[in-house]
Amino acid sequence: MAQDDHSGTELAAADSSHAETVPAVKTGTALIQSDAFENPGFPPHRPRVTDEDPKKEKRAQRTVYTLFYLSILGSIWAIAAYMLFPMEGNDVGDVRLNNLFIGLGAALALLGIGFGAVHWAKAVMTDVEIADERHKVGGNQVAREGAVKVFQDADRESGFSRRAVIRNSLIGALLVFPLPAVVLFRGLAPQDENPVELLSHTMWKAGTRLTLDPSGVPIKASDVTIGSAFHVIPEGLSELHHGKLEEKAKAAVLLMRLNPDELNELPDRASWSYDGIVAYSKICTHVGCPVALYEQHTHHLLCPCHQSQFDVANHCEVIFGPAARPLPQLPIMVDDEGYLVAQSDFTEPVGPSFWERH
């Protein structure tokens, strides 16, 4: 059955003499240390039921070919299911039936072959214990010299070392070959723009109105009752046709109104809120998930991805989790008509750390 690559002989017979192959060398007075691990040899051979009982062998054979026939049925069923359960309509339910029945057929086809083959090998094929000895990894001297000679011959015949111009031009060609890929992939990155600059600025400008996501309706300060949470996008974002999602991914803001007594503001940010209304970036400073799980009593903001928690009452400082920085605050004020507007862009880049920002 299993044969050694080199000798091509079956080793099962040789194995029985394993214990006697210790070289007969006179030890003199030297103390021989016995090996801590002795080869226990094979466990006693235990015949299978299929070896002893012809009926059971027949049965095992039947099981094997039944499994193979089931596999054939499975394959045919997969083809039939493709035709019987087409994905033609707009109904997603069709996809489920189609995938389910094709999948069941394909699974039966593959599992039938797999289980059949394993059962065949285990229950019906010859059952003898054999040891497949490892051969030495290194070849002998002759083989090594032969290999060296092959390389030398090839070098001499091709002139790889001798014809330096050809060789060097080939090396040059191989080095230049990946360059188109580098240029093409570079084309996927922002063009003619500094990515650091792009990441550092959002759509918010002085005077940009805060509007509702997704409708773009501007928000009055009086609309925001205590305990409210508004999901906010900058004015004009909902009308963008190009790069809308990129802008939204940076500019999304959560607007909350706390009782002003409970709001503990940094002195230099005291003018950034309006009567307890605060606006913070929704993009987590850890890896950029949207942080919007706002608890109106505890004033905690929870990021669902890695459980970073921010305390809105304390300028969104990190109170738990892996986020490195507080959420950036958007300075807001109220315009003449009572609408909430941004005082400026965020004063720091929103979102996670990147190469120019830590």
Next chain:
Amino acid sequence: MNRSKRRTGRRHPLATAALLALGLVFTGGAYAAFSTTTAQAEPSPTSQETIEEGGKLFQANCATCHGLEAQGTNDGPSLIGVGAAAVDFQVGTGRMPMQMQGPQAEQKPVQFTDEQVKQLAYYVASLGPGPDIPADSLVNGGGDAANGAELFRINCAMCHNVAGAGGALTEGKFAPPLTDVSGVHIYEAMVTGPQNMPVFNDLNISPEDKRDIITYLQYVQDNRSPGGFELGSLGPVAEGLFIWIFGLGAIVAITVWITAKSN
């Protein structure tokens, strides 16, 4: 054969069961008829009697924590101005009266009849203006499910899960699953912001948009996932657990079978 033998007996063996069933149907029918008649006598929001009855219930069940005048104490907030919607939600879902202090008041069997809940609600509404119990047309799910789905994903899904299956919050709090919550309670929760849920007033999400959100939630509940087995719609946690236990379990079992010696 059996039947003819049994007919000779004095009583059919199923007679007891039939009698029981008959009795149950009559009792249940009578009860249903009775309870519908009481439901028809819905308390009027403005009648003095309703408010007085509600006041009595309040004194007996709520005043310990919320104060005799609902002005609030150290144990419970003031209820002046929370409106009928807040009371109908908190009491109507069994969250109030609260059983014990904990991370959040949990849902439990409702402690009052519908009529008593309404009486309490209108009593509290009489103390100060606040959101009212929404009209049927806003909570019966006749809106635009697609618009509701978009609004739900923006405003609600981060806590309540995109399929409304609920989710964890901080320090033992959680956003409850929205399956099997009535439209009127969902509406009231949005408008009043119970416990740690933020308030979504009518200027943030208009009444029609709230109706669309309820429509979406009812749609999700009635049209189960086309992907098949949902595992509670909990996403990667449940799915990961399933594949780690059953997928890897199957691989381990097959590996053991392949390497085991045949009998």
